[in-house]
Amino acid sequence: MKYVFGSYTLDVRRLQLMRDGAAVPTEPQVFALLRHLIENRDRVVSRDEIFDVIWRDRVVSDAALSSRIKAARAAIGDDGTRQEFLKTLHGRGFQFVGQAEERFDGASTSPASAQPSIAILPTMMVSPTDAQRAFGEGLEDDISAALGRVGTLYVARHSGGSDLKSLAEALGVRYVLELKLRFSGEAFRLNASLLYAERMEEVWADRFEGQLDDPFAAQDQVVSAVLGRLVPNVMMVEVQRAASETSVTDAYHELLRATPLCMRMDAKDNRQAVVHLERALIADPQHALSHAMLAWCLGQQALSEWAPDRDAAFASAMEHGQLALTLAPRDALVLTFVASAEVAAGEHVAARHHLETALDRDPSLAWAWAMLGALETYSGRLSKAIANYERALRLSPHDPMRFSYYFGIGAARYGTGDYEGALPMLEQGYIEAPGSTWAPRLIMACAAEMGNTQRMNEVAKVVRSLKPHATAEELVDSAPIRDQGYRERLAASFRKAGFK
Structure with a gap:
């Protein structure tokens, strides 16, 4: 740029x-x-x-x-x-x-050749009243402004036209967002549809409903829901596109190839993600999002005990995180990825600051709410943690990182002593991310407290295969948990499961 x-x-x-x-x-x-x-x-x-x-x-x-x-x-x-x-x-x-x-850099001045770009068409309404028209136009403005704050998206506005493909080509965008608004008394229904411009193929659609009695509150609610569901879908479509364009090796494509690997919570996939991100930074050493995602991946390696040198992995994560913040200090996704690494490293003050800054820029960013939930869990504010994770799930119910929201809710419920409520959430997360090293430990702890000996022994075998000689205290110490009550509860559960 x-x-x-x-x-x-x-x-x-x-x-x-x-x-x-x-x-x-x-x-x-x-x-x-x-x-x-x-x-x-x-x-x-x-x-x-x-x-x-x-x-x-x-x-x-x-x-x-x-x-x-x-x-x-x-x-x-x-x-x-x-x-x-x-x-x-x-x-x-x-x-x-x-x-x-x-x-924009490159031969073309169009942003579509690099970052994902989207044109928002005027909201379609049938015979609206003045108040309904004002609501629809305000909703469109708010969606455009909110998308504009997402650092990974370029947003264009246009008055519309019948030939959407020609319109997209003229604007140089990759996606077109159509909004259709209908009213029935004080109720409204918004249908949103995202089209991939080159083929005019629908790649995402959803429906949002509400009441007009408080139009500003209704607009805020809908904007948050639209962004929470649209942005992850755009990124997943971009990931699929990058997978098919194997000959392209620029920083952005390497970042996209790393994205699903980072999100699978698996040691082998994580290491391959690091390879792609290092290639991205060879192609463009100033690519902020690649630095930030690399920080997150390295933080995962250290926290999950996949790295041969845990301290070195954390140090490298912090170095790339600082570079990312220098290059893009107000990008919500950059801030969130860096904060994720900081949470893993126990740098809680910096992580909270960066997450709050990210949510100020993009209040619909589900991953940021989830990481704020992790911070609250580690600090012992468990009701706040559960609320943040549940908010992340509402914002992005089909998020590729959904398993971590389940883990988070389960971990917080465990900390409150609600073992029966915690166990199903932990089990669901473990099904979606079987490579996790922390899920079996928490499942084992819940099963031990519930007297479910069979399940406790099953997951204890998994834990021992990963940490053959670990004591209860060593298992606790490997997590960035600050709250003493939570640590003591966890150690007692591990001892019940047979760890000395």
Whole structure:
């Protein structure tokens, strides 16, 4: 991605500012500041937000911010008096006010050649009243804005047309989203359909219903449900497309090939995913999402005890996570993958910050809600954990990571002493992800507490095959659980199952 304004070009991929084709020396924090202001040029960016994006958890003075603003203005030929590009709004913050044109890398200026891209057509309504029309147009605006905040999607709006394939080609998008809204009194029904533009093939469809008595609340509910179900389906279609395009070896295709392997919770698949992600970073060392997913995969290896050197795997995960955050500090999916690695590594404060930032950008991101559930479980806030996991399931009931939501609910219920409620959820997750190393331990713990000796012995054999000489305390210590009560409960259950 490049942003062109005046005689300047901000090249996001190469982390470079240029004027008339010549590089302009720019410090990393100044570049990050310019990028964030340009990417959010439709609004005023507060001082607090800049501190959060540029310095994260570090405490710095107002003078540091003033210095970076001054340097950013100098880099783009602006100053505090003229403010042609960068305007100060006293008491509110800063805003990029120049005209910036987005351009995409490669021979084509179309984003469709790289990231998934989608055109949203005007919502179809039959003889709506003024209030119904306002509701439908507001719903369309909210869906477009929400999709626009998803870093992995490029979104276009259009007035529509009869030939959708020609329209998609003209806009340079890969998918077309059609919305049909019907009303019956105060009730409404939205039918959403996603078409793969090249073949005009429907690849996803769903139905959403509600009441108009509180239109804003209804819009929020529908937008959340649409994004929670649409975005994972888009990614799975992209994964299938990448599998068929075997000759393409760019960073994005290698990332897509890694995606289903990362999600299977299996040691062999995880190692192959790492191979694809390393290839992605050879093709493009600045590919933020590949760094973030690699951090997640390496964190999985360490937590699941698949890595020959657990500490080295965690260290590498944190290194790639930091690179991803430097490259894309406000991308919701990047933040979530990095936070997943941080959760595994026990870096709970950083993980919470990154997950909350991700959900601020995309409140419908089911995986982020699930990882927040994991944090609450490890901290002993079990009712919050269950609520977060259940929210993830509602948002994305057919998510490829659904097994982890079942695990999470089961783990939290176990911690409350609800063993009968925990066991079916853990068993369901284990069916969907039989390579998990933690599912059999929790199933064994539940079965031990319930007096189900047969099931306890069955899964104890699996646990011992993976950890032949482990004690109860060693099994507990291998998890990033902070809550002492949970740890003691788990150790007691393991001892009941025969682990000393």
